[in-house]
Amino acid sequence: MPLISVSHLGRKLEVMYVLSCLRDLWKDMGLTVSVGDSFEKQADLCILHQNQTRLDKSQLPSAPAGTRVLNGEVLDISKRRYSSLMLGRDDPWGGAVIVKSNLNYFGEPEKRQKAKPLQ
Secondary structure: OOEEEEEOOOOOOOOOOHHHHHHHHHHHOOOEEEEEOOOOOOOOEEEEOOOOOEOOHHHOOOOOOOOEEEOOOOOEOOHHHHOOOOOOOOOOOOOOOOOOOOOHHHHHHHHHHHHOOOO
16 A cells, blocks of 8 residues: 655644645545654655745655655745745736735744744
8 A cells, every 4th residue: 555654744734735635535545644744664655744934954854765755845935936926016016916925824834933942
């Protein structure tokens, strides 16, 4: 049975994540899905889902040798990193806009990380 291993820093993979829906579909298909802060040693596919705007590659979990890692090289998901659709103060646009913060999820994951007590 193929094993999909998801590295996720949260307590659980909440339903607000698309990956949560995919996990449920994969399980319905008979696949085994593991979610934790590291990758399973027997994983056939690893998925990096850290839910932070920027990641330090040296702090990421290691995947088993030879195992593919989806999102393994995606270390910056800030809006300015991948979107050029931005308006400036002097742009001649008079229509509606959607305002997005540069940080993922308004920077909430980073705020929680900073709030953790030092060990």
